Amino acid sequence: MEDPAAPGAGSASTNGNGNGGGKGKQTAPKGREAFRSQRRESEGSVDCPTLEFEYGDADGHAAELSELYSYTENLEFTTNRRCFEEDFKTQVQGKEWLELEEDAQKAYVMGLLDRLEVVSRERRLKVARAVLYLAQGTFGECDSEVDVLHWSRYNCFLLYQMGTFSAFLELLHMEIDNSQACSSALRKPAISIADSTELRVLLSVMYLLVENIRLERETDSCRWRTARETFRTELSFSMHNEEPFALLLFSMVTKFCSGLAPHFPIKKVLLLLWKVVMFTLGGFEHLQVLKVQKRAELGLPPLAEDSIQVVKSMRAASPPSYTLDLGESQLAPPPSKLRGRRGSRRQLLTKQDSLDIYNERDLFKTEEPATEEEEESAGDGERTLDGELDLLEQDPLVPPPPSQAPLSAERVAFPKGLPWAPKVRDTDTLVGLPRPIHESVKTLKQHKYISIADIQIKNEEDLEKCPMSLGEEVVPETPCEILYQGMLYSLPQYMIALLKILLAAAPTSKAKTDSINILADVLPEEMPITVLQSMKLGIDVNRHKEIIVKSISALLLLLLKHFKLNHIYQFEYVSQHLVFANCIPLILKFFNQNILSYITAKNSISVLDYPCCTIQDLPELTTESLEAGDNNQFCWRNLFSCINLLRLLNKLTKWKHSRTMMLVVFKSAPILKRALKVKQAMLQLYVLKLLKIQTKYLGRQWRKSNMKTMSAIYQKVRHRMNDDWAYGNDIDARPWDFQAEECTLRANIEAFNSRRYDKPQDSEFSPVDNCLQSVLGQRLDLPEDFHYSYELWLEREVFSQPICWEELLQNH
Numbered sequence: 001m002e003d004p005a006a007p008g009a010g011s012a013s014t015n016g017n018g019n020g021g022g023k024g025k026q027t028a029p030k031g032r033e034a035f036r037s038q039r040r041e042s043e044g045s046v047d048c049p050t051l052e053f054e055y056g057d058a059d060g061h062a063a064e065l066s067e068l069y070s071y072t073e074n075l076e077f078t079t080n081r082r083c084f085e086e087d088f089k090t091q092v093q094g095k096e097w098l099e100l101e102e103d104a105q106k107a108y109v110m111g112l113l114d115r116l117e118v119v120s121r122e123r124r125l126k127v128a129r130a131v132l133y134l135a136q137g138t139f140g141e142c143d144s145e146v147d148v149l150h151w152s153r154y155n156c157f158l159l160y161q162m163g164t165f166s167a168f169l170e171l172l173h174m175e176i177d178n179s180q181a182c183s184s185a186l187r188k189p190a191i192s193i194a195d196s197t198e199l200r201v202l203l204s205v206m207y208l209l210v211e212n213i214r215l216e217r218e219t220d221s222c223r224w225r226t227a228r229e230t231f232r233t234e235l236s237f238s239m240h241n242e243e244p245f246a247l248l249l250f251s252m253v254t255k256f257c258s259g260l261a262p263h264f265p266i267k268k269v270l271l272l273l274w275k276v277v278m279f280t281l282g283g284f285e286h287l288q289v290l291k292v293q294k295r296a297e298l299g300l301p302p303l304a305e306d307s308i309q310v311v312k313s314m315r316a317a318s319p320p321s322y323t324l325d326l327g328e329s330q331l332a333p334p335p336s337k338l339r340g341r342r343g344s345r346r347q348l349l350t351k352q353d354s355l356d357i358y359n360e361r362d363l364f365k366t367e368e369p370a371t372e373e374e375e376e377s378a379g380d381g382e383r384t385l386d387g388e389l390d391l392l393e394q395d396p397l398v399p400p401p402p403s404q405a406p407l408s409a410e411r412v413a414f415p416k417g418l419p420w421a422p423k424v425r426d427t428d429t430l431v432g433l434p435r436p437i438h439e440s441v442k443t444l445k446q447h448k449y450i451s452i453a454d455i456q457i458k459n460e461e462d463l464e465k466c467p468m469s470l471g472e473e474v475v476p477e478t479p480c481e482i483l484y485q486g487m488l489y490s491l492p493q494y495m496i497a498l499l500k501i502l503l504a505a506a507p508t509s510k511a512k513t514d515s516i517n518i519l520a521d522v523l524p525e526e527m528p529i530t531v532l533q534s535m536k537l538g539i540d541v542n543r544h545k546e547i548i549v550k551s552i553s554a555l556l557l558l559l560l561k562h563f564k565l566n567h568i569y570q571f572e573y574v575s576q577h578l579v580f581a582n583c584i585p586l587i588l589k590f591f592n593q594n595i596l597s598y599i600t601a602k603n604s605i606s607v608l609d610y611p612c613c614t615i616q617d618l619p620e621l622t623t624e625s626l627e628a629g630d631n632n633q634f635c636w637r638n639l640f641s642c643i644n645l646l647r648l649l650n651k652l653t654k655w656k657h658s659r660t661m662m663l664v665v666f667k668s669a670p671i672l673k674r675a676l677k678v679k680q681a682m683l684q685l686y687v688l689k690l691l692k693i694q695t696k697y698l699g700r701q702w703r704k705s706n707m708k709t710m711s712a713i714y715q716k717v718r719h720r721m722n723d724d725w726a727y728g729n730d731i732d733a734r735p736w737d738f739q740a741e742e743c744t745l746r747a748n749i750e751a752f753n754s755r756r757y758d759k760p761q762d763s764e765f766s767p768v769d770n771c772l773q774s775v776l777g778q779r780l781d782l783p784e785d786f787h788y789s790y791e792l793w794l795e796r797e798v799f800s801q802p803i804c805w806e807e808l809l810q811n812h
Contacts, residue, residue: 048596055308056284058554059640068208072522079129083130083133084134106158116171121198131168132201136611137611164205164209165209172199203269210272246273250494254497262517281483294452311685423719424722452568453571498555499578502553546603550637553640554644556648557648576746584649587645587648588649594674596677596678599634601638639683643686661733688717693725696724
């Protein structure tokens with residue numbers, strides 16, 4: 001049976017239906033042990049050290065700047081420098097850029113922007129490269145990486161204050177509408193980095209401006225702080241009758257995915273879009289501030305804690321070994337096999353009791369290794385996902401849920417403390433609560449949690465019932481609201497486009513002829529001819545894909561969180577379109593790999609990263625140095641992406657029974673349990689949350705055989721006092737049992753969007769003017785060509801129509 005986490009594994013041990021064949025059960029013990037040994041080697045060691053990872057809005061400043069460039073682009077740093085120096089020598093004699101006074105620097109930038117307005121495309125590109133060299137920190141005059149980053153930030157503020165962003169925005173519009181470049185790219189059999197030169201230069205300058213100005217530091221002057229807020233406003237709102245900048249970038253994404261502009265440098269577009277949304281709407285810390293403010297405005301009690309801060313104080317648990325999961329196994333192990341293991345297992349548990357009680361780190365220590373049945377069924381889940389992810393071409397059709405299997409029980413480890421304050425959503429029922437709580441309903445109500453979404457839903461119901469008495473809703477024009485209004489009518493296309501790119505960038509995706517090409521801005525004009533060049537390009541391509549996954553996962557999470565805070569139905573609208581576009585199986589497909597290997601991947605060459613490559617002479621690269629990679633314990637961007645995708649999956653499925661059932665029928669439990677091998681508290685928390693919402697659908701036998709996982713859920717996930725997750729049984733449920741819930745939600749979303757954003761002039765609630773003189777005196781806006789056909793209109797509509805005066809009088 002193939003292991004979904006082991007690339008290229010065969011599937012000889014399964015029959016056509018995906019179940020283990022009879023002969024596969026009679027494998028010799030030596031063969032079974034060899035197979036398990038191979039499996040452990042392919043998946044990496046279970047003894048993963050605890051990863052010292054701090055989650056945040058983004059990686060360090062230098063890392064975020066370096067990811068803008070592919071290694072294939074490194075030769076262009078020299079080109080940018082040459083273009084600047086050639087232009088600078090014609091304007092300034094005997095001095096370097098850093099030696100000029102600020103006024104002289106401003107005068108030179110003004111001259112550069114004037115020289116941008118030339119007809120010649122080649123001359124315009126040279127000037128744009130000179131501007132890019134300034135934004136990159138005039139590294140030719142710097143001695144260290146710190147100097148390059150310092151002057152890059154200084155120059156970016158200077159460039160913005162002189163109007164560089166507006167000038168480059170006009171050039172970007174021109175390049176997007178450049179039909180000649182689009183048609184040229186469409187005719188080429190293979191698109192390379194040379195087809196997007198102008199766009200890459202423009203987008204690089206704009207990204208450097210956004211990223212450097214977005215970064216806040218205590219030493220920033222008042223002028224810089226004012227410039228930052230001005231820039232934020234400029235990007236957030238419609239300026240000069242133009243749409244917000246994020247919408248332009250979204251349109252570039254959809255145009256790229258439609259195949260009309262295959263030469264667009266999509267990685268740069270996505271990185272810029274993510275940073276623009278983060279800059280204009282705010283990051284995770286700002287979201288927490290907004291949430292506190294909104295709860296205060298609605299008269300709700302303050303939050304008990306900040307989720308991210310609580311997670312930072314949690315410790316990672318030791319990961320579980322493979323346990324025979326319900327949903328992972330189609331057939332139960334023979335009774336003789338269970339009897340043979342019982343005695344030794346009881347002895348092992350007895351020995352471990354003194355070590356494991358209240359020991360958080362040994363939470364999963366005694367779980368059993370994988371069995372053949374589990375290995376067979378995990379492949380079924382992979383085939384289910386593979387069939388599901390002919391993504392965006394068909395609606396999700398779910399297979400029947402898996403059958404149960406009687407399994408051996410595990411011992412529970414006792415937690416020594418709970419990190420979360422408990423919450424209660426419903427105080428109208430006492431079902432499922434212990435008897436002592438029946439006598440103290442007051443305690444239950446003390447933990448009653450009312451969310452902002454609850455208030456928004458109630459207000460929406462009132463507005464639908466009493467539109468006249470409550471009057472028209474006053475909607476604040478916040479950056480989030482303006483972005484939603486701009487995205488509203490094209491939002492399905494935006495979500496589908498992002499998921500198509502995410503699918504193409506996922507490491508588990510198989511190459512297909514009809515999939516989009518996301519490598520146009522990383523492939524060189526001339527393909528590599530040596531082993532060393534091929535290795536370097538391979539690392540560059542993998543790094544390129546990882547950065548795309550990082551930007552899309554962070555962008556989608558930010559959008560969902562901001563829209564949820566702004567209005568719950570905005571969040572639900574985006575969520576539904578993500579679900580309809582098969583986002584849930586896509587994320588599960590992403591995790592159906594060796595996640596530990598993905599997180600510890602070393603697809604980077606530090607000496608080629610910006611700004612290091614601009615200061616130091618490039619050492620001679622060898623195949624050994626490329627294979628060795630860097631000395632980092634893990635890849636920050638990959639761990640960041642995994643946590644974002646898990647948070648995204650939680651957002652989509654939380655309190656949605658039909659979507660939770662999708663997790664069950666796609667056999668997500670074994671996929672998610674494998675992710676627990678990564679010893680990082682935040683990632684484990686969101687995996688455990690996803691397992692918790694499924695437990696009632698997986699049945700009693702799954703819980704009995706996964707008591708270590710159940711203990712981890714109890715210990716690390718927030719308690720909902722009357723939630724029956726630990727003992728409820730709903731294993732006969734089907735996704736279509738909950739379709740009414742999804743349809744009701746969709747109707748509520750459409751009613752919200754229609755009421756708030758569709759405002760026809762002749763609404764049935766509009767006041768009627770009964771005064772004849774007033775009606776006849778109203779000025780009507782007529783088409784420009786109406787006076788040309790006015791006489792014809794009179795003849796057709798007035799003179800040629802017979803008037804029955806008697807009937808007219810009778811009606812009045």
